[in-house]
Amino acid sequence: MAAPLLELHGISKRFGQVVVADDLSLDVQPGDALGIVGPNGAGKTSLFGIVSGDLTPDTGQVRLGGNPITHLDAAARSRLGIGRTYQVPRPFEGMTVFENALIAAQQGGATRGRASHQLAADVLADTGILAEANRPAGQLGLLQRKRLELARALATRPRLLLLDEVAGGLTDPEVAQLVAIVQRARASGAAIIWIEHVVRALVAVVDRLVCLAGGRIIGDGVPSVVLANPAVREVFLGTEATAESFAAAGLVAGAGS
Amino acid sequence: MIWVGALVQGVLLGGLYALSACGLSLLYGVMGAINLAHGDLAIVAAYLAIIVIPILHLPGILAFVIVVPVFVVLGYVGQRTLIQATLDRGQLTTLLVSFGASIIIQNALLELSSADSHSIDVGSLVTASITVNSDISIAVLSLAIFVVAVVTLIGIELLLSRTTIGRLIRAVADDREAAQLSGTRYRHVFGIAAALAIGTVALAGLAFGMYSSFSPTSGSTRLLFAFEAVVIGGLGSLWGTLAGGIVLGVTQSIGSTIDPSYGVLAGHLVFLLVLAVRPSGIAGARQAA
Numbered sequence: 100m101a102a103p104l105l106e107l108h109g110i111s112k113r114f115g116q117v118v119v120a121d122d123l124s125l126d127v128q129p130g131d132a133l134g135i136v137g138p139n140g141a142g143k144t145s146l147f148g149i150v151s152g153d154l155t156p157d158t159g160q161v162r163l164g165g166n167p168i169t170h171l172d173a174a175a176r177s178r179l180g181i182g183r184t185y186q187v188p189r190p191f192e193g194m195t196v197f198e199n200a201l202i203a204a205q206q207g208g209a210t211r212g213r214a215s216h217q218l219a220a221d222v223l224a225d226t227g228i229l230a231e232a233n234r235p236a237g238q239l240g241l242l243q244r245k246r247l248e249l250a251r252a253l254a255t256r257p258r259l260l261l262l263d264e265v266a267g268g269l270t271d272p273e274v275a276q277l278v279a280i281v282q283r284a285r286a287s288g289a290a291i292i293w294i295e296h297v298v299r300a301l302v303a304v305v306d307r308l309v310c311l312a313g314g315r316i317i318g319d320g321v322p323s324v325v326l327a328n329p330a331v332r333e334v335f336l337g338t339e340a341t342a343e344s345f346a347a348a349g350l351v352a353g354a355g356s
Numbered sequence: 357m358i359w360v361g362a363l364v365q366g367v368l369l370g371g372l373y374a375l376s377a378c379g380l381s382l383l384y385g386v387m388g389a390i391n392l393a394h395g396d397l398a399i400v401a402a403y404l405a406i407i408v409i410p411i412l413h414l415p416g417i418l419a420f421v422i423v424v425p426v427f428v429v430l431g432y433v434g435q436r437t438l439i440q441a442t443l444d445r446g447q448l449t450t451l452l453v454s455f456g457a458s459i460i461i462q463n464a465l466l467e468l469s470s471a472d473s474h475s476i477d478v479g480s481l482v483t484a485s486i487t488v489n490s491d492i493s494i495a496v497l498s499l500a501i502f503v504v505a506v507v508t509l510i511g512i513e514l515l516l517s518r519t520t521i522g523r524l525i526r527a528v529a530d531d532r533e534a535a536q537l538s539g540t541r542y543r544h545v546f547g548i549a550a551a552l553a554i555g556t557v558a559l560a561g562l563a564f565g566m567y568s569s570f571s572p573t574s575g576s577t578r579l580l581f582a583f584e585a586v587v588i589g590g591l592g593s594l595w596g597t598l599a600g601g602i603v604l605g606v607t608q609s610i611g612s613t614i615d616p617s618y619g620v621l622a623g624h625l626v627f628l629l630v631l632a633v634r635p636s637g638i639a640g641a642r643q644a645a
Contacts, residue, residue, distance in 0.1 A: 153533060177539035189534040191527045202527050205520065207539025255539055 102165030104129045104290050105259055110149060110159035112142075112314070119145035120156065121314035127259065132291045134305035134322065136298065138334055142314040143294045144186060147261045150292075151183040152176040163259070177207040182257030182289075186264045188244035192237030196228055196247055199236050200254045207255025219254055226250040226280050242273050249280055260289045266297040274300045298326075310334065358613060361492040366609030367602050368494070370585075371502030372567060374601030376560035376578055377585035378509060378594060382553040385592045386529040387546050389439055389450045393457040394557060395578030400461060401427055401561030402570050403469065405476050416478040416566065424558045431554025432547045439550060440543055458575065465572035473569040476562065501563045505601070508556055509594050515552075516594075525549050584627040589637050596639025603638070 103126040112120040119142035127133055135143050148154035150161060152173035161169045163179055171179070190199050200219035204210050210218050223229040226246040231239065236247060245265055252260060262281065266274040278300050285291050285304065295301040301308070301322075308325040310318035312334045318325040325331055376398060383389045391397075404426065405419035412422065438457075442450040484496040516522035527535040528542045528549075536542055564570060564578065581604065589600025604623050611622025630637060 151537060153537075173533070173536035174539050174541045177537055183537050185534070185537075189531050191530040191534065193530055194523070194526060198523055202523060202535070202540065203538035205539075206524070206541075207537075209539075251538055255537075 101129075102162070103127060104131070104164060105150065105292075106160075106162040106165075107146075107150070108160045108162070110146075110156045110161070112145060112149060112154060112156045118142075118314040120149065120159075123159070123314060123316060125309065125316065125319075127290055127292060129258070130285075130288060130290055131307060132285050132305040133293070134301040134308045135292060135294045135311060136296070136301070136308065136331075136335075137311035141311040141334075143311055144263055145314075146311070147183060147263055147292075147294065150176075150259075151181055151261060174206070177255050178209060180256070180258035181261065182207065182252035182255045182259070183261040184245075184248040184252050184263055184265055186267065186294075188241075188248040190236035190239065190244060190247050190251070192235065194236060195233050196223065196236050196239070196250075197232040199247055200250050203251040203254035207257075209256075218256070222250040222253040225253065225283060227276065241268055242276075245269070245277065246280075249277070249284075253284060257289050260284055260291045262291065262293040262295070264294055264296060266295055266300040278303050358491055359610070362609045362613040363606060364492060364494060365498070366606030368498035368502045368605070369609055370598075370602030370605030371498075371505035372560070372563055372601070373581050373585045373604050374589075374598040375501070375505035375508060375556065375563055377582040377589070377597045377601055378512065379553040379555075379557040379560065380579075380582045381586045381589075381591065381594065381597050382512070382549060382556070384586075386525055386549040386553075387435075387439075387443060388447055389443060390447070390454065392451060392454040392579065393461055393575075394454075394582055395580075396458045396461040396465075396575030397427070397554065397557045398561030398564060398578050399465065399570055399572065399575040401558040402476060402565030403465060403474070405562055405565060406474055409476070416476045417481065419476060420559060420562050423562060424555050427558035428551045428555040431551040431557075434554065435547045435550030436543060440546065443546075458579075462572050462575065469572060471571055471573075473571045474565075475569040476565040478566045482566070497566060501567060504559065504563065506598070508559060509598050512552065512556070513594050521545070521548055581623070584623060587637055588627060588630045590639030591637065593637075593639035596637055599638045 105127040107123060107125040110120045110123045137143050145154060149156050152171060156169065160167055163181065168176055168179065197219060200223050201215060204215040204218040208215070208218055220229060223232055226249050228243055228246045228250060231243060239247060249265060265277050269277065274297060281291065281304050291304065293301060293305060305322060307320065308322040309316055310325055310331045317334065318328045318331040380391060380394050383391050401423050404423050408414065408422050409416055409419055438453065439450065442453045478497065481497050485493045486496060487493045516526060524540055524545045525548065527540060528545045532542050585600040585604050586597055588603050589596030589598065603626060607626045608619040608623040612619030634640070
């Protein structure tokens with residue numbers, strides 16, 4: 100059997116007394132769509148940092164396609180096919196939208212010349228901001244920034260796409276537009292790991308859900324089963340908004356009551 | 357008419373200051389490194405010129421052919437080793453290490469040479485001038501340095517705005533982590549930016565060595581004037597740096613016309629005035645408007 104696309108093995112990471120990953124192990128197969136939920140401070144974004152190369156784990160190993168990548172920096176991992184968006188979009192503000200995508204196409208996407216321009220134009224068209232191509236990225240609103248963040252990650256031609264709360268702060272129609280983009284990325288063959296508080300958006304795309312709390316996995320499996328898990332509900336139901344979100348998604352009967 | 361003459365001399369002197377300041381501005385703008393050895397490196401370039409010119413029988417004006425490439429390589433290698441190592445430990449470390457490097461360079465030059473002043477021999481060019489009228493004559497060397505400064509600044513501006521490497525330099529300057537996520541090897545890009553910056557330091561050192569005499573300790577004043585030009589012009593803007601250099605040059609020139617001992621003082625006063633009234637500098641104020 101082929102090696103999983105991503106393997107995390109025995110990952111631990113702490114910042115002082117705060118544990119963000121506690122002997123955490125996880126496999127993701129090619130083409131998987133995995134959602135990650137958990138309360139604030141559960142270690143979700145830190146986990147992305149460990150996978151994308153922004154953070155170095157204290158112990159444990161990260162493998163991509165069977166090859167160890169723990170020692171590689173974020174640029175090298177991007178070139179190997181790990182794309183990531185930030186929770187708060189971080190475009191190169193002084194550059195145009197097109198230049199933002201072009202850098203990702205040339206560096207992470209390893210394309211040159213015309214091919215790189217074509218790839219940048221394609222991802223901007225796919226994410227619906229081609230019309231803004233010549234605008235400075237610093238002038239974009241939140242939805243457009245999120246689209247650009249996605250476009251830049253897609254321009255690196257990722258095998259594994261890490262999405263950090265792309266739906267946060269957006270209206271329902273805006274979320275639906277972003278979900279469509281993510282679904283297209285998945286259809287093109289990229290595996291997806293998506294951290295999201297907006298559970299409705301998440302379950303529209305993922306077929307596996309992992310719940311993190313205190314740097315540990317407390318639930319892993321089919322979304323409806325994980326969300327019905329008492330341990331997961333105990334972590335979540337303290338927050339009314341999330342409970343309502345579960346109920347609205349039709350995932351947990353009576354969760355909001 | 358004497359004031360017009362002072363104004364013209366000041367503008368041309370401003371070219372030298374702008375050339376000197378752009379390396380400082382680039383290093384800070386791209387990687388947040390404040391290089392206190394900036395002026396001393398310029399003086400090293402001038403010393404290197406007076407060493408290689410007799411060995412290779414080069415005309416003084418062509419010293420840049422050897423010295424600039426040496427400094428470009430020095431900039432890249434220096435960034436990938438010393439500067440990067442200090443950046444990884446925080447901005448204060450960069451400041452302290454470059455201060456240490458400044459002391460080491462000055463003392464090494466004193467040890468290897470002497471405290472005597474030198475200058476780069478450019479033959480008759482040093483006295484050549486264009487006479488406009490009885491009150492105004494323009495030194496050809498000053499004019500040439502001004503042109504080199506403007507061409508260098510335009511070149512860097514075009515490189516940053518039009519080329520792939522320029523785009524990468526702007527990206528890592530904006531957000532290093534996001535640039536890495538896009539696959540950019542930021543250390544390599546930092547290295548190229550440093551090569552560019554230190555290359556301009558060499559040009560500035562050569563221009564200064566042709567324009568004036570220098571000694572092992574001349575670097576401190578070069579650093580001070582470069583800082584003043586950058587602050588007056590506004591950090592992060594190359595055109596601001598040119599404007600800052602010209603403002604400093606004109607102020608010094610007019611100050612010297614009033615009284616020869618007022619020149620440098622007048623420059624310092626304008627620098628302090630800008631810091632107090634418009635801390636973001638000329639270009640910064642324009643952007644805010």
